[in-house]
Amino acid sequence: MENIYDLIKQRRSVRNFKPDSVDDAVLKRILEAALWAPSAGNTQARMFYLVKNPELKKAVASACFDQDHVELAPVIVVACTDVEAMRALYGKRGTTLYGICDVSAAVENLLLAAWSEGLGSCWVGNFSEQELQKALKIPKRFLPVAVVPLGYPAEIPPSPARKSFDESVVIL
Numbered sequence: 001m002e003n004i005y006d007l008i009k010q011r012r013s014v015r016n017f018k019p020d021s022v023d024d025a026v027l028k029r030i031l032e033a034a035l036w037a038p039s040a041g042n043t044q045a046r047m048f049y050l051v052k053n054p055e056l057k058k059a060v061a062s063a064c065f066d067q068d069h070v071e072l073a074p075v076i077v078v079a080c081t082d083v084e085a086m087r088a089l090y091g092k093r094g095t096t097l098y099g100i101c102d103v104s105a106a107v108e109n110l111l112l113a114a115w116s117e118g119l120g121s122c123w124v125g126n127f128s129e130q131e132l133q134k135a136l137k138i139p140k141r142f143l144p145v146a147v148v149p150l151g152y153p154a155e156i157p158p159s160p161a162r163k164s165f166d167e168s169v170v171i172l
């Protein structure tokens with residue numbers, strides 16, 4: 001197994017992709033990794049839309065305020081929280097915190113699994129939820145939390161700096 005610390009540090013947000021398609025078996029492994037993320041009360045109230053259709057990819061990129069790299073990827077994952085399930089179980093805390101956390105945990109698993117498969121990805125958070133729901137006919141109960149373009153990297157950007165341990169950790 002790859003060293004998990006190397007995997008975490010070497011993963012980069014990739015915004016330039018080769019046109020090569022991604023095997024369904026690889027996509028399934030990556031999505032399975034997402035499903036194994038923790039969730040509040042193990043509710044797993046999440047839904048993932050896998051977009052390969054070129055017209056729909058274009059619509060997703062448009063909903064992401066024309067971020068070109070989104071459309072360039074051969075596959076796009078739209079990760080959603082099930083707002084109705086979270087509201088029924090946990091009320092306001094479910095919709096404003098747990099639902100977002102549950103999907104975010106899944107997305108991080110997805111990014112790391114993709115990288116370990118030699119795939120590039122990028123967490124895209126700048127989008128119109130309503131436009132995405134309309135373009136992909138996503139029911140209102142599934143609120144998009146993250147858009148993740150996936151594909152084989154055409155280029156890997158240099159590592160952006162991170163804050164130091166001392167700047168970010170308080171030891172009491």
Ligand SMILES: Cc1cc2nc3c(=O)[nH]c(=O)nc-3n(C[C@H](O)[C@H](O)[C@H](O)COP(=O)(O)O)c2cc1C
Pocket residue numbers: 011012013014015067122123124125126127160
């Ligand atoms: C919540 C969230 C929203 C983001 N939104 C976007 C986005 O809309 N477009 C984009 O190109 N990158 C987006 N990013 C990616 C960040 O810019 C990137 O993770 C950061 O610059 C660090 O680079 P790295 O992922 O290569 O370590 C987002 C990341 C997160 C976690």
